[in-house]
Every structure is written in structure tokens, then in C-alpha cells.
Amino acid sequence: MHAHQELPRTAANHVPLTPVGFLTRTARVFPDLPAIVYGDLRRTWGETAARCTRLASALVNAGVHRGDVVAVVAHNTPELYEAHFAVPMAGAVLNAINTRLDARTIAYILDHAEAKILINDSELAPVIAEALALCKAAPLVIDIIDPAAPGAPLGKQDYESFLAGGSPDFTPIVPADEWDSISINYTSGTTGNPKGVVYHHRGAYLNAINNTLEWSMPMHPTYLWTLPMFHCNGWCFPWTIAAKAGVNVCLRKVSAAAIYDALADHGVDHLCGAPIVLGMMIGAPKEEQRPFPQTCRVMTAAAPPPASVLAQMAEQGFDVTHVYGLTEVYGPAVVCAWHEEWNALPVEEQARLKSRQGVNYLLEDAVIVADEHGNPVPADGQTMGEVLFRGNIVMKGYMKNPAATAEALAGGWFHSGDLAVVHPDGYIQIRDRAKDIIISGGENISSIEVEDVLFSHPAVQAVAVVARPDEKWGETPCAFVELKPGAEVSEADLIAFARDRLAHFKCPRSVVFGEVPKTSTGKIQKPPLRDRASRL
């Protein structure tokens, strides 16, 4: 051993990484700057930190011990924001639950996570009451009473009086190790029980910082909460905004009018959202689309924005960054890193380049596309493989599910289940979920490739392509298509449109018109469509 290696870690030079420190530092350096805007409510960073300290103290007083789970079911309100700091400051683990889940699933999650406390948004009282009746866990229930959304309280204490009972002098509990859990996020699996994806302090810290890097975020951003905080902890942005001493503009309900109001009234310059949010914005009635002087950066995932959307967005003052990730990697961990020289290209070409998911985040170690033996596929833009992630922005694992954890993290990589190609410049492009691929006559068909073509038809509002069982071919592509209001197109015309643009074996054999089912985050739900296709 070399002499320089032998020097031991001490309390002076080794401190667990935790994003909670961002709040502490910002509250000390910029105590009077605004942290929260919500309706008429305004709170500074000093006030926010003081409230988080009190809440952490109240949680400990209520019997929360290190490692206990505190569940929150709430819209994007200041309370859910505070929980992202106060819960870890109590040494506990935050479980932010999807507000659109049914009572049975919420009950399952409360039981599986062994929640000790449930902070609930009174607007959601009916479904939460049902969940509490169904579950075995008996969490202490705290009600968020919001005049903007009245509902019946379910517990004995409301959030404000609970918080007020905490001590302002409480010393926050620091993680014993940066590998300690900070949160559990349940995947919105469409089949089977949801899995509890566990995040650690180290990953939350690194991804929160990484968010500032991918956007080269200035100090004091004004961030609009369009992305749900229950979704991968809002991609770690609660901690990011604290790190940059920004403003959190909270929104109970996302609507085009609310977004444009926030842009025009509060100077919002950063927001995240599924493409459905982008569509909502540019599709809004003209009277809701208020002008704003600043450029607003928009981070979007799940589906690449088409050229027409990008062009309209740019015209209004939006600058779109395309990212990709999964709950298991703390939200996005791949970004279509932009090359300045691309700005000189025609907008369609820019859209084509931007439709690619891109490259690993700077602080994620590596993202590759590999064949079934784990070898990288050639960077030919053609050969599909599975997207694998490795690095410190990969989950600890699935709670109480060692088999699924071992499978997901096998061979030193997190297996995403997403299929992609690698372009010659190293940028990856998702072709499909492994389970969504259509195998027709022995050929793989990317459902996304077919969807992209159909989506470019002017009459199409939304589209999903799934496998339909076929005696001769094994499977054939079946398209479910939602048309724009007032638009018309026939099945034959759409298939012909596709045949002009795709290899013929990739074209849908059947088209079903009607509304396409979506998840709470705007993702299209394919399992029910596969079911319908099999019964056509």
C-alpha cells in the first residue's frame, strides 16, 4: 500500500452526500429570496427551511424513527415540496404516491412500504379513505387542508397544526451513510403489483446537481411544477431548485391557462413535462396563450416532440430539451445533448436530431445499448438492443423483491427493458419497450417507428401501435388512432400513408379509431390495447 493511500476517512473530510444540505445552505445564504409561490401564498427560503425543520421535528415527536416510511399523497403543493426535505431531515424515507391511483393500489403501497405516517391532500379524501379501510397498515394520518380544494379531513390533525407542534430548534438527522434510502417510488406498472423503487441520498444528490448541469442552470431559476412531484420525486427537481435558490411555482392542477399565467405573471423560465403538456400548451385556445418576454426551457421525456410542435414551441419562446429515463434511474438520465451547430439546420432536421434520446447524463457513469450477451450493438442506427444503465443514478433496488432486483441489476448493469439503436455519433434512439416490440414473420417491428409515421399525418392527435396475433405472421401491427377534433381520415388512407413511408411489413394491417388510454403522466397505456387487438 502506498503511503498516500493509507490516510483514513475522518469526520472532517468525509461527509455523506445528501440533497438536504442544499436547503440548509440556500436558507443561510439567500434567506429572503422567494422559494414558494402558490396562489396568493409566498414563502422565502428562510421560512421554508424553518417550516421543514419544524415538520421534521414533529415527525420525530410522532414516533418516526430512522428509516421509517412517511407517505404523502398530494398534488404539487408546498406541503409535498416541504416533505422532500423534512422527511429525510427526520431520518425517514419519503414515499410520494401517485394521486391518480385507485384505492386498492394505494392500500397495497401503504402496506408494502409499511408507512408510519400518511400526509394526505384533503381533495383526495374519498379515495384515501377507501385505501385506509382496505390496508393493514395503520399510519398516523395528517390532513393537508387547502382552501383551494376543500375535502373532509381523515385524521385527527391537520398539517399546519402538526407542523406548528415541531420545534424550530430541532437538529436535522443526517444519514449515517449516503447509501441510506431517501425515498421509495412505486412504478405505475400496468400489470401485477407496483414495485417499490428505492432511491438513496447519494443518487438524489447527484441527480439534483446533474439537472443543473444539463441545463447549465443559472442561479435563481423560476421553476413551474407541471411535472408531478410524485413522479420519480419530480425527477429530483425539488432538490435542484433548492440548490440554485430558485422559485418553486406550485400548481395544484395543470392547465394551459395556469401555465401561461405562471409564465406571464411569475416569469417562469424552466419547466418539465410529458409531451402531453407541450401539446396542451400549443393546442390551447388563443385567449389562454398569454405572451411572455423570457425564454422558457422545457424538459420533456416519454416521446420525442415532432417538428411541428418544436417549431410552434420555439416561436412562443420555449426551448425544448429531450431527455429519457425511468423510475429506476431517478427520472431522466439520458439527454439529447445539443450541438450548437445544429441550430443552423432546417427545423425538420433539428426535430429529427432532437427526437433521439441521446447520451448519458454527465454524472451517470454509462448508458449503452447491448445485445442479449451484453455486448454493445454496432453504432449503425439499425441494430436494436436493450438500453443498459450503470452509475450512481441507478436505484438501490426494489423493496422486498430480491429476485426482481437481481434480475434488473444483473451483470453490473440496470436493464431498462427498452429497445434502442445507436446512431453513428453515439446518440441512442429508443425503438420500443421490449414488451412492445412486434415480431412479424420473424422480423422485429418497432411500434414507435410505426407510431412516428402515423403521428406525422395531419389528422392524427394520438396513436398507439401494438401487436395483433396473426396465424400466418405470428403478429402484425395494429394501430389505435385518436383523431384531432373535426379531422377525418379513413383506415385505408392511413395505411396507404404508412406504406409510402415504411417498409411494407411494418405497416399496420388494421386501424381502430377512438380515444387512446393514457396514464396519469400522459403515457399511452398499451396493455389494454393489446388485449383489444387480440380480440379484434
Added chain:
Amino acid sequence: MHAHQELPRTAANHVPLTPVGFLTRTARVFPDLPAIVYGDLRRTWGETAARCTRLASALVNAGVHRGDVVAVVAHNTPELYEAHFAVPMAGAVLNAINTRLDARTIAYILDHAEAKILINDSELAPVIAEALALCKAAPLVIDIIDPAAPGAPLGKQDYESFLAGGSPDFTPIVPADEWDSISINYTSGTTGNPKGVVYHHRGAYLNAINNTLEWSMPMHPTYLWTLPMFHCNGWCFPWTIAAKAGVNVCLRKVSAAAIYDALADHGVDHLCGAPIVLGMMIGAPKEEQRPFPQTCRVMTAAAPPPASVLAQMAEQGFDVTHVYGLTEVYGPAVVCAWHEEWNALPVEEQARLKSRQGVNYLLEDAVIVADEHGNPVPADGQTMGEVLFRGNIVMKGYMKNPAATAEALAGGWFHSGDLAVVHPDGYIQIRDRAKDIIISGGENISSIEVEDVLFSHPAVQAVAVVARPDEKWGETPCAFVELKPGAEVSEADLIAFARDRLAHFKCPRSVVFGEVPKTSTGKIQKPPLRDRASRL
């Protein structure tokens, strides 16, 4: 133990933090962007990464093992930049040696660090030859042959042919643990032998990222190498510039003309330097001061810039950030974090605020000012205490010096030896090095406070105040003053000037005119002045 805590680290979700990954990622995403500008030389990130890989391979071929030390004595050339990546890619530890040291000290360092390889700048051949003759270590000597600075080769191989012998397919060695050493930087102690401050991969990674945060650095900065890379690894900026895919404008010799040429010709927008560099810039003859359209951010440490300097800098397009640190904390780890509302204040008031060292870096856990019992001093702007650091940007320790390491890291804090006050807003201000404080009649006098007053006299170019032994008072302040060219002021006038602005016991009793001795990084050297004062 909670179920969510039990999930073990795997190769998929736990990777040692290392700044070497920034080069890998940037070379893959932006291979064709410029990385190096040096005279007529231009290299892209792809080329730079390929050269670093070859150099790492050549080092391993030459017998360098994991943990071995590779020393480099060189000016701010592309070779020293490459060493910041290639040496750790070989699993080795970089020891960048101050180019202005005497042969005896260099020999001491080579022996103490047990250097296996010495890469040397042929311009420095005479002193290196002497050092090699003095030392017991027998490193393999590699010569950097630079047509811009010819000198006699000392070894059997030149850098380019050595590098060319490495394999382009070499797989970089990754640290076994992020606590592994990445570099050793010897403090330029003015008394006794220099101490070898050991940095680890984790700290280098975090400080490199922190540099981007404090400046909210955009992508693709153009960074001018005015700060020596041998100085705390250039405050970790070699790694920062790789992370942001920027341009490194290398400078063999710092001069005002070279700086203005780089600003005007290469669009430099970021640079670091001691106040002496700032003084050199605004003091340069008008014909050397070329205009430039961009704003250039300047990070400066060591002494606060006076109002007049700040005003002149701003007028020319410079935006100065004041930072503070020591070799033991990887360069700066404290920043005078700017409040936007301060921009509305008069320039003198801005200078007063900016003269304070400020607050801990976001990714450094904590910086406090404590009394001798380790308790924080009151934030009254008056009470002095020692500046203590804690966090992941604190050295591993001093190589082969467990006693000094234990003393420096005692009680869970790194003891800086610097004395400071804390202002009511939590910003710290350095009052003195512990050993520079003057104790007169039982009262502590901050030498810096007296210097600041004398420095504000229009005739004064540089000033140092030290303790002079005094039978009655114990010590009294003695000022060494360097006047501006052509300026005149008498001892009596200067003392009167000070008495108008300071408590009388703080005023210098004697003033000595003449050049003030400085270190290679522009810091004033007080020990020889104390010696002279004691003999007055």
C-alpha cells in the same frame, strides 16, 4: 434494519466518482469541438482523449503501477493538462510541481513522493537537472520539447515519442474506490519542508463540478490558463473544463499582452488568477489592452480586490468573483456568493461586500469560524476565530505525516490557520493568518485590516503589515510599502492617513518603503518581512 435499507451496492448502481469520466463523456459527445489552443496548436476533445489514452498506456508500459506517483514540472502547457487525465487513467497519482521552486525543494519533493516518472518542461532543464542530482529517487525522465521554449533534454525520451509508444486501445484503469488518491500537491510552505497534500478522486470530482455551479457555467466555456495548473491542480479546473466541453487556452507565460490577446482573439470568457494578475491587466500599457466584446468572468482569491480595481475591471468587461481556500481544500471552497440586489449599490459598497470571503461552496459541507473550544463565534463582524472546513472537498491528509494530519483534521474539522470574523449575514471575512496576527498591548490587530487601509492610499501599489517586537507593547504593526511608479508619500503622511481611518493602536508605528517579496502565485511573503522588522 428496514427492508429498503438492506439492498446492497452492486456494480450497476455504485461506481467510484472520478473526474476522468468527464473527459470520456465529452470526447464521445463532442469529439470535434476544440479542447486545446496553444500558440498555433489546436486539438479537439477526440484528439485530446486519444492522446491521454496513449499516454496512460505508455505510463503503464513504463512500469507505473496503481498508486505510483508521476511528477510533472511544467508551465501551463497541453502536456500538463493531459497529465491531469492520463496519470489517473494509468491508476497513478499526479504530482504537479511548482515551476518556481529551487532545486533542493524539488529534490525533496521527488524523494518524499517517491516519484516513479518525472515529466519535465525542457525550459526548466537547468533547475531540474540540479534537483535530479540532489535526490535519491531515480525517476524515469521524460522531456517535453517545446519549440517555444528550447532547453537541453534530461532524459532518454521526449514526451511525444513516449506518448506515441502507448496503445490507443488501452482500457483506462478506474479507481478501486473513490477515496483513492488522484494527486499530491505540495504546499509552498515558507518555513520547514513542504507538506504533501493528498487529494482523492471523490473530492476532485465534486470540486470540479462545484466550479461549474459557483459560476453557473454555460456549456463550452473558453477558459484561459492564467492560474498555474500546479497550484491545487489549477483549482480542479482541468477537470471542470472537460466536464463542460470547453476550450483550454494554454499560456506558457502570463503577461498582460498575452491575456488581452487571448481575450480578443480566442473569446476567452473565464479565467482565474491572483489579484496580482488583475493588477497586471488593468495596469498594462494602453497599447496592450485590446478591447473584447464578451464579458469575461474572473475568479480571484488570496486578497480582496479594492473598489478601484473592481470598477476598472467592470469597465473593461470583467466580472470578478471573490473566492477563498487553501491547498488542503482543493483550492477555493468559499465564495462571496453574490446577491443580485447588490448590483444597485454604489461601487464602493459593492467592493466592501465583495471583499468578504463569503460562504461555503454548495458541495462543501460546512465552513465555520470557531473559538479555541470549537464553538462558532458570534456573527457580529467583530469576534475573530479560526476558519474550519468540513466536507468532501477536504484533503485525505498529509502524505507520511500522521501527526500533522491528525492536528489539521482534529475534532472533525480541517483547521485552516486563518482567522476570520462572521458578519451578521453569515458571510465570513478573513482577518489574518493565525501566525500573522499582531498582539499589541494585549489587543489583537488584524494585519489585513491595516493593509486594507494603507492599500486604499492612492500612492500604494502593495503593502504588508507584520508584527515588530516592542518592549512596551509586546508587538506593534510595521508596514512594508511598495509605491506605484512615480508616486510619493512620506512615512508620517501614511501613518496620519491610517490614523484617520483606524483605531490608533492599530496604526503602523513604522513604515519601510521598497519592493515587497511575493510567492510564485502572487501572495506576499511575510516571514522574511517579520525577520526584517525584528531587526529594525
